[in-house]
Amino acid sequence: QQPVQSPQAVILREGEDAVINCSSSKALYSVHWYRQKHGEAPVFLMILLKGGEQKGHEKISASFNEKKQQSSLYLTASQLSYSGTYFCGSTSTMNRDDKIIFGKGTRLHILP
């Protein structure tokens, strides 16, 4: 099943914070986050594994709630360069050959 992302789109001013959610009806083993700028390929941001630690650095981080089958991406003090479409993808097993199922994406637009 395709994970559900929310919101579908968000507009922020530079310096504001954003949270993008990704939820699944199936048990999750891994959650993958990507950012795609217009006309470019998706760029890998981070991966969270079941039982693993929260990932990220100062400005971009993510959490993984196994019980709720949900992950959230946190963008702190957003910069203009954060604009783009964010995709989450998920797998349900620890099999490294398991296919990633992607959500429909969240469009983020940062205004100066």
Added chain:
Amino acid sequence: SQTIHQWPATLVQPVGSPLSLECTVEGTSNPNLYWYRQAAGRGLQLLFYSVGIGQISSEVPQNLSASRPQDRQFILSSKKLLLSDSGFYLCAVSRGSYEQYFGPGTRLTVT
């Protein structure tokens, strides 16, 4: 680290013409390879994936096919393109970890 090449970068083809898109990978061996298609403003649709030479799994029945003639080469083909085949075709690679990386993509316009 691995490098993913996709060729060509852009392509305009008439309906009914054949298609061949190529993806090659450097810097890793025995990778898992994937073909995705992204329609304009849409999400990522997995088309094919391969865990080894000659091993292809199809996700969506359509007029496309894929082949993996060499360990680090993945080819997407069609005998007759449809208008609905237009899109951004992305090759992706994973190797030994759960992380998956995308190539630069090929933008296909079918006219």
